[in-house]
Amino acid sequence: MSDGQCRIDRAFIRVEHGLVHLRRTEGNANALPLVLLHASPGSSRGLEGLMTALAATPGAPPLIAPDMPGNGDSDAFAPDSPDIGWYADALIRLLDAMGLDRIDLYGTHTGARIACEVAAAHPDRIGRLIFDGIADYPDETRDLLLRDYAPEMAPDDYGTQFVWAFHFVRDQALHFPHFLRDPDHRLLSRAVPTAPELHASVVEVLKGLTSYHKAYRAAFAYRAADRMRAIHAPAMLLSAENELPTLRAANTAFAAALKDGRVDIVGRDMPGKAGALATFLRWTA
Structure with missing residues (x-):
């Protein structure tokens, strides 16, 4: 754009059971698209700052950030008690509808758990993988979160x-x-x-x-450590200085469980975070 700002477009994609809303930017068509999965309880709106910083990086590919079913402006077509596997399959259905065979994938918090399952269950669809806040909780904490964190x-x-x-x-x-x-x-x-x-x-x-709680509960119930060893894609775990200590502490063990995992420490500023992602994803102008 003439003012040097990133243009984030919005669109709806129809899948089998409803409409999925997403935000997207144009970019280097010769690079794998980067799909970004948001945290609960929000939507892809929360990723606009990161998308803007990423799009300003030389060589940036198309960026795609969908709202999970039942969040943001996507239809709420999840079953009563979906697990993370259901959300992973929903993303694959969206990619199929968009004609995307292979992507790089970023996920934050709930989105990181969905990204983990997508990479474990569909290794042929993922180039590189970025986790931004992921951990497993002790059983007592998990039970507490499932009971009290996201009421219907x-x-x-x-x-x-x-x-x-x-x-x-x-x-x-x-x-x-x-x-x-x-x-x-x-x-x-x-x-x-x-x-x-x-x-x-x-x-x-x-x-x-009426639907925000479903993704939350699926995320808290998910055991990422059980799935990390099935991931073949090169993966980066972000350790941000303003992240929850519980999530930062989990990075080292998860990186060791991955076949090709590393931890990158990032600050609070969005350009620095975008630069770390771009370096890991090997974008070139």
């Missing part, structure tokens, strides 16, 4: 869902898990979202009010 929600006559969504999003920046508000669970490395950021994130949660 629905609109009611008093509009309590609006107040709940605001506090749900804000509290995630203050504590992990968000419902344990003692000093031991305080997040000191994260800034509270600005008012515009908080508003935008709350809107995304409200869009998927």
Whole structure:
């Protein structure tokens, strides 16, 4: 574009059971497209900053960031209790609908777990793989997260869902898990979202009010360590200084379990993070 800014387009792709919404950019058609999978409880909107920084990198390929079914503007066609395997298959169906046989894949948090399963179950579809925040939790913690982290929600006559969504999003920046508000669970490395950021994130949660919990629960139940050894693609695990300590601590063991894994430490700035991804993905102008 003439002003030097990245243009992120939006589109809907029809798959067997509904419409999938995505964000995408143009890029080097000779390179593998990079598909980016977002964290819960939001959508690909949360990846716009990274997409902008990546698109500004010389040699950047097309970038594609779908909203998971039941999140953002994608239709909510997941079954009542989907597992991560279901979300992985949903991504493969989307790639098939788009005519994409092989991609590089980035996933953050819930998206990282989906990326893990896609790479393990469909090794022929993945070139290189990037995990941005992935861990397995002890059984006691996993049970607690499955029980309390993502309650099923629905609109009611008093509009309590609006107040709940605001506090749900804000509290995630203050504590992990968000419902344990003692000093031991305080997040000191994260800034509270600005008012515009908080508003935008709350809107995304409200869009998927009755379905947002499905991907969360699938992610918490997933055991990534069981699947890492089945991954053949070269993989990078990002260790960001503002990431949850639990997720940073898991990187070393996961990298050792992978056939070709490495850990890269990145700072808070988006251009630096994009540069680390571009180097690993071997983009050339």
